Structures are given as structure tokens and as C-alpha cells.
Amino acid sequence: MRYVCLIYFDPRKVFDQSPEAMAVLADTAPHDAELEARGHLIMGQALTMPTEAMTVQVRDGKMSATDGPFMESKEMLGGFLLIEARDLNEAVRIASEIPFARVGFIEVRPIVDYSKPRPTF
């Protein structure tokens, strides 16, 4: 099964030049390479700061766009990994080894299986 690991962190903690943060940043590339070599990593990307982003929506046929996502918390979405895992617990174990888990947190989201009914509200 496929899962997305959404990586959230507080940029002030990741880019503060502390030894802990520097170690996380240094470990990331080798860790990705290892995950790929072991057949778990399908793709992954780091994202730029939210100040470089725009948010767009269409209502009544009219498009509006604003600067960046509104930061409701200190943590921002900083990147993601699309992984292959046997089940949710394997995905969680893989997520726990992502270096950013040591400074931020990782949301593990299963990819939608279209053979299952859609949720209803």
C-alpha cells in the first residue's frame, strides 16, 4: 500500500544552525537514498517557505488568490515522501525514521483506495 508522509516542522527550529538541526538536515539526503535503495521510497520533495507560496480558490466562478498559506500554528508543511509499505504500522515505523521526526512531526496518510466506498457526511 502507498502512504504519504507529510513532514511538518517549525522553521525557526530547523534553520537555527543548532547542532541538532544541522544533523537533521545533513541526515536527510542519505536517509532518502537508503529508503529508495530498500524499495520504500517512491518520491519525495522538500517545499520552500510558505512566504513563497500562494493560495487560490474559486467561488461563484471567480478566482481569488492570496499570499502564502495562513500560518495558524508554528509548524509548516515542509516536505513530503510518497512511500510503499506493507501496512499502516510499517508506514509509521518508516516515518519514525525520517530525520525530521526528531525536530517536527510526520503525518502518515494512506493513499485513497478507489475500490472502497467514499466517506459520507
Added chain:
Amino acid sequence: MTAAPAHDALETAYRTDARRVLATLTRLLGSLDAAEEALHDAFFAAAEQWPRDGVPANRYAWLVSVGRFKTISRWRRQARLDSALPRIVALSEPAWQPESPELIEDDELRLIFICCHPLLPPDMRVALTLREVGGLTTEEIARAYMVPSPTIGQRIVRAKAKIRDNALPYEIPSRDDLPARLDSALHVIYLIFNEGYAATDGPTLTRADLCTEAIRLGRVMVTLLEEPEALGLLAMMLLHHARCETRVNSSGDLVLLEDQDRSQWDRTQIAEAKGLIEQAFATRRIGSYVLQAAISAVHADAQSVDQTDWPQIVSLYDVLCRADPSPVVALNRAAAVGMRDGPAAGLAAAEAVLEQGGLDDYHPAHVVRADLLRRLGRGEAAQESYRRALVLTRQPAERRFLEARLRQLGASIVE
């Protein structure tokens, strides 16, 4: 070697060897998580190498040795990157040699015992056993238990943390510890079987798998430990499983024991179970599972409800009440008394149990009482008990059965 046979061999290996490979890797690497990673690495390497180099003669040994080797080289790499990893100390042990078949089977038993450790709450034991020993995914377990996947996911994460934090040893319990540890493991197998057996709705396929897996686990226990209660549990599961097909009709309604087509009961499973019961009785150490199995075996032998040896069943319940004094057992005994001595005697026995309390929210208790009242011709009191049972169960087939009973008694169904 072409790709197709290698691919088949890989699928076979995954189906038949993965559990044993995981069990051995857990012993060699000292951690469930590390063993799971190593299992993945071993199969990933097999997918790459078997089509190219051919399928190894001993797949199990190949997978164990590759999984172990890959893990050790990964730990070495990490130790170079990371500042200090205590695990590195364990790496200098001598090279692994293929194990004797006995030791391999013992590994699976070790895995069952650690997943069923009494320090873990029962719901954690069940989830962990199904995933680690049964090879089910978190999502499959969640579907079978009709709970969200993260609920099962949490149980497994917490159970593993408990095992790690308490440094629970990966071993077959010593003779002194065995009774308590065995109870805990058998209870988990029983819970898994019951979950699969009790439900007649929901995703039936997964639920039938729970029964099959529980029976497989029961067989592992019996093969490796000649304990009477393990024999009893396996016998009991086989006897229930033997009549599985006749419990529900084609429209999904419950069929009572008295109405089941006994010619459809699986005689092979019944015969096997009876052999196991004899074996257990011969040890002269009789426990609750053996007695429950013996009661089921009396039913299995009878041509019909009327021709059932009810005196024998009541006396087995008498012994069971002493071995396992619980209100549920006492209630089942009362129902059997109702068959042996008639509904009035049964009702008196049932009322005595109900007065002890503790069964107010247990819907089968109200069904037993209702049935005895119905047989005594006390329609209104029977209706009241069926209604109480109906309030307490959400299971569709069970509800249809209770509603049918109420209609037979001329009641209108209003909730």
C-alpha cells in the same frame, strides 16, 4: 532460470516462509521492528536476485541470512553516521548457521508467547498476535474488528513499546511460568476465534480468516506443547468450526442448534477434535477449555436436540462451574438443566443465576430466560425478556432472530 518460476517461488515463500523467517529474525536481531525491516529487506533482495541467480534450495535459510546480513550492514552504516549506537556491540557474534527444524518451530512459539505476554492488555495482545504471527496487515485487523485503522495501529505501537521498555525476553516460558503464560496465549487465540465466529455480518471473508488463523495458532501450540488446555482449545475451535456452515441460512439468518442440518457438520473436524479431547483427558489435568470442548462433542455426537445426552452435558457443566466459576457458565448450565429436567427447573436455575447480578447487560442471559418462559407458555414475561435482549444487541442477524421470536408471541415490534 526465467522470471516466472522465480516469481512463483517468491509468492510461495511469502505465503509459507515469511512468518517463520520473521520469528527467527526476531530472535537473531532482538527486536520485532528490526526483524520486520529485515524481512522486508530479505524479500526485496529476493525479488531482485532470484529471477537472475535462481531460487535457493532452502528459501527460509536464504531469507534469514540475507535479512540478518542487510540489517547488520545497515546498523554499521548508521553507526558511522550516528554518533553512538549501542546496538553495534551485538554485531560481533559468530555467523548464523541454519537452525534445526525444532529451533525454527520454537521461534514461532516464542513469537506467540511474546505477543501474548500477560503484561500487555488483551486487546493489544490480540492485535499484535494477528499482525506479527498471523501476518495480517493493520488495515485487515481493523476491518475484521470494525474499528478505524489508527486504533489498531496505536495498539501495535504501544504493545511494541511495552515489550521494548520492559525488555521482555524472547523465550519459551520456563516450567514455572508456563501455566500463566499459556493461559494468556490460549485466551488470545480464543478471543481471535470468537471474534471470527460470533459475527454473522460485516466483511465475512476477513472474519472467516480470523477463525482459520486461530485454528492454525491452536495447532502450533498443540504441536509444540503437549498441554491439555491447548488440546482442549483446539478441539473446541474445531467443533465450533465443524458446524460453522449450518449456523446461518442463505438469507443470513441465524439457525439455532436444534434446527441445524446435522448431516452438514464436518465429521472430519469432529473426529479430530474428539481425538484431542481423549488425549487431554488422558493427562488427568482437566481445565476449562477441555470441558467446553467435551460439551460441544456431546452435541456433535447427537442425532438431534431430543436425542442429546443432556444429563451428560449438565454433569460436564457441573465440573466446569467448579473449574471456571463464572455467571456465564452457570447460565449455560441452567439452559442445559432446562433441557434435562424441563423448562420449570431450567427457569428456577436461570433465575438463581440472574439474581446473583452481573448479567443484566449480557443479552444471551435474557434470551435464555425468554426461551424458558416461552416454553412454559408465559408469553408476556417471555416478550419482556426478548425485548430486553433486543435492546442490548446491535447485530443484524441476532436482531432478526429476536424480532421473529417476538412476532411468534404476537407482539408488535416497537422500540
